[in-house]
Amino acid sequence: MNNGVLDSNNLNGGQKLAVKYFSVAVILFVAQILFGLVTALQYIIPELFFEVLDFSVARTVHINALVIWLLFGFMGAVYWLLEDEAGVETVGLKLGNLAFWVFTLAVTIVVLVYLFVQVGPGDDTTRWLINEGREYIEAPRWADIGIVICILVFFYNAAATFMKGSWSGISGVLILDLVALAGLYLAGMFYTTNISVDQFWWWWVIHLWVEATWEVLVGCIMAWGLIKLLGVRRQIVTTWLYIEVALMFGSGILGLGHHYFWIGTPEYWFTIGGFFSALEPIPLVAMVVHALYDSGVHKFKAANHPAMAWLIAHTFGNFFGAGVFGFMHTLPQINLYTHGTQWSASHGHLSFFGAYATIVIAVFYIAVQQWRGGVWMSGDLPGNGWKWKWSLALLNIGVLGMTMAMLVAGYEQSFIERAIEGSTWSGYFAAQMHPWFIQGMNWRMVFGIVTAAGTVLLVWDLLTIGKGEKRTRQEVS
Amino acid sequence: MIDPVEMQNFFMAFFSGAMVIMLGALYALLLAWGRIKSSPAFVVAAYITYVLLTVFVLVLADTMNFEGFWNLITAVMLVGYLLAPHGIWILSRDTHTHEQEPSSIQS
Numbered sequence: 057m058n059n060g061v062l063d064s065n066n067l068n069g070g071q072k073l074a075v076k077y078f079s080v081a082v083i084l085f086v087a088q089i090l091f092g093l094v095t096a097l098q099y100i101i102p103e104l105f106f107e108v109l110d111f112s113v114a115r116t117v118h119i120n121a122l123v124i125w126l127l128f129g130f131m132g133a134v135y136w137l138l139e140d141e142a143g144v145e146t147v148g149l150k151l152g153n154l155a156f157w158v159f160t161l162a163v164t165i166v167v168l169v170y171l172f173v174q175v176g177p178g179d180d181t182t183r184w185l186i187n188e189g190r191e192y193i194e195a196p197r198w199a200d201i202g203i204v205i206c207i208l209v210f211f212y213n214a215a216a217t218f219m220k221g222s223w224s225g226i227s228g229v230l231i232l233d234l235v236a237l238a239g240l241y242l243a244g245m246f247y248t249t250n251i252s253v254d255q256f257w258w259w260w261v262i263h264l265w266v267e268a269t270w271e272v273l274v275g276c277i278m279a280w281g282l283i284k285l286l287g288v289r290r291q292i293v294t295t296w297l298y299i300e301v302a303l304m305f306g307s308g309i310l311g312l313g314h315h316y317f318w319i320g321t322p323e324y325w326f327t328i329g330g331f332f333s334a335l336e337p338i339p340l341v342a343m344v345v346h347a348l349y350d351s352g353v354h355k356f357k358a359a360n361h362p363a364m365a366w367l368i369a370h371t372f373g374n375f376f377g378a379g380v381f382g383f384m385h386t387l388p389q390i391n392l393y394t395h396g397t398q399w400s401a402s403h404g405h406l407s408f409f410g411a412y413a414t415i416v417i418a419v420f421y422i423a424v425q426q427w428r429g430g431v432w433m434s435g436d437l438p439g440n441g442w443k444w445k446w447s448l449a450l451l452n453i454g455v456l457g458m459t460m461a462m463l464v465a466g467y468e469q470s471f472i473e474r475a476i477e478g479s480t481w482s483g484y485f486a487a488q489m490h491p492w493f494i495q496g497m498n499w500r501m502v503f504g505i506v507t508a509a510g511t512v513l514l515v516w517d518l519l520t521i522g523k524g525e526k527r528t529r530q531e532v533s
Numbered sequence: 534m535i536d537p538v539e540m541q542n543f544f545m546a547f548f549s550g551a552m553v554i555m556l557g558a559l560y561a562l563l564l565a566w567g568r569i570k571s572s573p574a575f576v577v578a579a580y581i582t583y584v585l586l587t588v589f590v591l592v593l594a595d596t597m598n599f600e601g602f603w604n605l606i607t608a609v610m611l612v613g614y615l616l617a618p619h620g621i622w623i624l625s626r627d628t629h630t631h632e633q634e635p636s637s638i639q640s
Contacts (some may be wrong), residue, residue: 278594292628299624326535331606338613341558342621348561349625352569375558384550389597392537475540 060524066429070138070146070217073153077132078423081158081416082515084125087167089504089511090162091118096504099497108138113174116187116194117167122408123192124163129416131275134230136423137280138214142221155209162202168197179336183247189257193244200245208240229301233272240264252320259315267336267378268308274415275300278367281418282347285364286354287532296346303339311336317388318395321494326388333386337379347371356513359532360425360433362444363520366418369452370423373410381406381459393474398496399466406459409451417514424518424527432527443517450510457503464494535598542596549593552573556586561618568622579618584612 063074094114098104105114113423138146146152169186176182183189184197195203211234244261248254279293313329347368358364381403385394394400421444425433437444469487477483487493538546560582567575592597593608 106607295624295628299572327602330603334606334610335613337557338617341554341561341617344558345561345618345621346625348562349565349569349629353629375554379558380551380554383554384547387550387597390537390538390546393543469542471540471543475543 059431059528060522061204061429061499061524062427063429064427066427068139068145069149070135071215071423071426072155073146073149074132074136074263075423075427076153076156077128077135078420080163081125081128081132081422082518084121084128084163085413086511086515088118088121089508091121093114093501093504093508094118096497096501100501109171110174113170115453117170118219119192120170120194121167124267124272125429126412126416128159128407129412129419130270130277132277132423133416134210134234134273134358135418136419138217139221141224141280143226144217144221146213147207147216147220152208152213155206158202159206162199162206166199169196170194190244190254193258197245200241201481204238204241206346207234207241211235219491224290225297226279226290229272229297230276233269233276234340237265237269237273240269255319256316256321259312259319263312263315264309267311268305270412271304271308271339272301274370274412275304277415277419278343278347278370281363281367281415282296282350283358285358285360285367285532286350287359288350288354292350296342300339300343303335304324307332307335307338314386314388316392317391330387333383337375337383340375340379341379344375354532357530357532359529360421361435362433362448362517363418363421363425365444365448366414366421369448370410370418373406373414373452375410377403377405377407377410377459381463381492393470394466397466397469397473398462398493399470402459402466405455405462409455420518421521424428424521428522428525431522432529432530433522433525434530435520438525441521443513444521447510447513447517450506450513452510454503454505455509456508457506458500461496461499461503463496465493465500468492468496535603536600538596539596545592546596549589549596552589553593553614555584556582556589557614557617560586560614561621564618565622567623568626583615587611590614 064075065494067075091114094105094109095111095118098111098114102111134469135152139500173186176186182196186196187194188196193200202215211231213233214227215231240260243257243264246257275297279297282288282293283290310328310332312332313325314333316325316329348371351364351368356364385391385403386397421433425431435441468490472490473479473483473487477486544610560579563575563579563582567573567577567579590607592610597603599607
């Protein structure tokens, strides 16, 4: 161990690959924030970058960067815990490294094409080479195929390593989840001329990835994180993982129905979507109680305070973002007015941050600690750990502020554009020009800047925390 | 067919939906905390929270124009929110039964 310096000799093979994924994830996170600021500014100054970097392009990059940085973060997290869980070296590491470079190169090309080519004639060439046109998964078809191949390599690395080594409850759930992760992406890869049918399958990727496979994936990471950070017994976290997975799949799969209300699918989806959406917050409530229970039992004595703080932020963020902000506009009686407004964006921002960004950031801190030789990251850090505390505060306040600003704007849109004006063009413009909407967009910009400041501080902290630290990590049991 | 929310009920429909989830979590937390600390006051507070939760579920059902099958969902929601925290508590307690370090958790 080489304490206090970033040294690859402190890492095993899987972890060396993981830090590559984490590095790209951080770069994409910064890109997501930058393009988010541009889009936020375009709401205030609509002519900004007109025909140079149109809102549609900037928004595409903003959201795609989010999806991909989280995916890189999750993949890195799995590579990080792989050898630790399996007890053997990662199988097929060279292939895994190759897949990483291919994936990174593909993402780079896709982003450059988004930025510099932007649009095509709208035929097969466009779909294969420029932009597939499906919101959130705009990557052209060649990149889609590449993503699936890279995920399959990732799956092979993980599954083969566990098969060679030992299985655990966490690894079993993880591998089954990765099958779903790779398989579901295929649902967004075929084209139909019927928009209802197209949307039907598109939601399989958007909803089932996010509200089923990603939730389970972060459940696995959370379980492993609680063992590492608090010293919680494996039997406890595994039991909870099974319960949470059962609840998540039990409610999340048919919770898909809340996306089928208005796309031309049969009326029974109102009932199915409404009922299962009402169940979806239950695993999130269970998770809050469980995480606090474990933390309390272990008297909040953790081996890595920044990571532990981010895990707690994850628990609450997941509950408020996905649970509270999801349920309050998910039933069809009200969703008729709210879907596709800033209300959805408000829910999206808090839930993606709370459920996913937070836990990936927690893993970043776990990784940095080991990368610096397993150094001390509990209390009594130099400067009282002001950088991680301030970045945690700024990022959470920033995202929460943006969420509330968009909530106000979304409420106004739902009321004026949808309920009063009946979704007409005049209603659309009336809502866009309403003072609540304009003020909401201004406040969103302000809190976006706060979020950006928190991101800068986070990156700075990740690069410097533990530097020169000679104490070794606090033992937990 | 489902009747959309009336315009005058807009705010209460959103607000009651949010309160159902937040009070559901608060009820679970107060119940767990009350039992960890063996404090009847917290347990009583938990049940008061549940009563408030019931009020907001009923407001939600009213403002969302629940009828027929949707009333069944309301009943299931109320029973579920009442019992689920007990289940969560039992799981939390039992999974920690063999914890090595001494704990103040009461059975």
